[in-house]
Structure formats: structure tokens, C-alpha cells
Amino acid sequence: MQELGWIWVNGELVKWQEAKTHVLTHALHYGTAVFEGIRCYKTVKGPAVFRLYEHIRRLFDSAHIIKMCLPYTPEEVKQATLQVIQANGVEECYIRPLAFRGYGEMGIDPSRCEVDFVIAVWCWGAYMGDKALREGVRAKISSYARSYINSSSPRAKTSANYLNSVLAKLEAKELGYDEAILLDVNGFVAEGSGENIFYVKNGVIFTPHPYAILLGITRDAVMQIAWGLGLEVRETLVTRDDLYLADEAFFTGTAAEITPLVEIDGRKIGDGKPGPITRRLQETFFRVVRGEEPAYEGWLTYVKGGEV
């Protein structure tokens, strides 16, 4: 990966190469970590972080679910995020706060391991490539089910939950697809390996109920943008057949932004090209994140106005 200058580690800016941890870090062995993925976009008023407040809120919610006490306040996390963006001098970046059970005792009980907290930023273009944003991607329903709600809390963005995503992603790629779609243990559509999913049928937008999924902040943004455009959005139970018979489908996520889905399990979605509603949402979304839609200005935190 392309290295930048600084990573925020437990309250200080540390040189990129020196941001290291002990091999007996608890989280490395047991996945006891929570994290976020946030994007900062270039706007005419300088770099702006998209929905920073909601991402910090979700980080604290994830920590609460796994009984991890974060050593900083939400305001400190906000200031640290703005500080690390400024220190690296980037106009656009992906931001990764990670809180993990560190070095202390081995064994499953994490209570003797302090919580370490880091925030890194890097330049991350289109998640599945520029062509994916323009022309859409091909996905496969995974043979791996999303974790059961009483197994590992899919609502929490924990590192441990991502092994499930890693297995699904590897399988999809090995079979020649761009991305995996995971069903829940009851067989209903849940989400992508790192995205939420939507489909459009007869002008109405549908997305799975928020049970066995990560409650995506882009998912929420897309729902609000759709309502703002006068479109109807329904949260519902979704089957694979709903996807096969959809007029349009797309993934949403901080990394994936709005990525059209043009083929699922070898079946074309609609006419096999990104559909008009997907395009409209995508165009509006990119204007929103770049500060070109005054109605959504409240979703942006300007790095320069952040009093670091």
C-alpha cells in the first residue's frame, strides 16, 4: 500500500513505519477489536469528512456490544481524526479508527488487556475500481451465511465478524465474481461482504430489514437521499429471487460508495446495465459528499473548521 506520514496511536502521532504492536496482542489472536471505515472527500471548502458523527457513534455502539470501554470520548476521537488527516496533508482519504484489546494476558478473557486505539488514513480510490462504479459488478450468492444474530452480533463492526466476509469474498473471487452476497441463517438476503444491498422493482427501492446486517451509514444516507428525491424505500425481507427479478440492484458502503450490481449468479439484473434510479442516486450521492447539495451540508465535517 501507499504509505503516508503519520498514524495516530494512543493519543500521539507516530511515524507510519513505527506504528507497530506486540505479536501477543489479544485482538490478533481472538479478533477482539472494533473499527470504523470513514471517507473524507475533497470539496471547494477543503477536505470534509462524511458523516463523522454517525461513524463515531457506531464505533462506541460496537464497543458497547462487545463490552469494551474506549479510552477516549467521542469528541476526542473526532479531534484525533481531524488531526491525523491534517498531519498527512491529504485532500481525500479513507479513515480507519481501530480499538483493540492489546498486550496483557493470553486466554479468551480480555479483561486484563488494555484497549489500544489507533486512527490511520490512506488514499483509497473506488473500492472495486472506477469501472465498477461506472459499469457495475457481478456478484454470487455465497455458500457462507452471515453470522446468526446470537452468534456474533452482526450489528457490531468487530474485526472478528470479518472472517465471515473474508471467506465469502475469497469464494466469490475464486469463482470469477467481483463480490459475494451473503444470506442470513434463515435464507433471506443480508448483505455483501463489505456492503449493504438494495434492489429496485417497479420504481420502488427495497433493502433488507436491519436484523442480520451491519447498519450501514451509506445505507441510511441513500435512504434519506431517495426520500428527498421523492422515491419510495421499503425495508423488508428479501429473497434471492427478488434479486434475480429486480429491475436494478446496487451495493452501498463507505468503501464501495454506490456500486451498481448488473449480474447475480449468472442472471442479468434488468438489462444488465446500471439502471436509471441507481444512476440518479449515485450522482446525487457524489454531489452530497463533495458539498454540492446544501440540503445535506450537515453531513460534512470540514477538516479546517475542526479547530485542531
Ligand code: PPE
Ligand atoms: N456491511 C458490511 C459487512 C460492511 O463491512 C460495510 C462497510 C457495510 C455493510 C456498509 O456500511 P457503511 O460503510 O457504514 O455504509 N464496510 C467497510 C469495510 C470495507 C473493507 O474492505 O475494509 C467500509 O465500507 O468501509
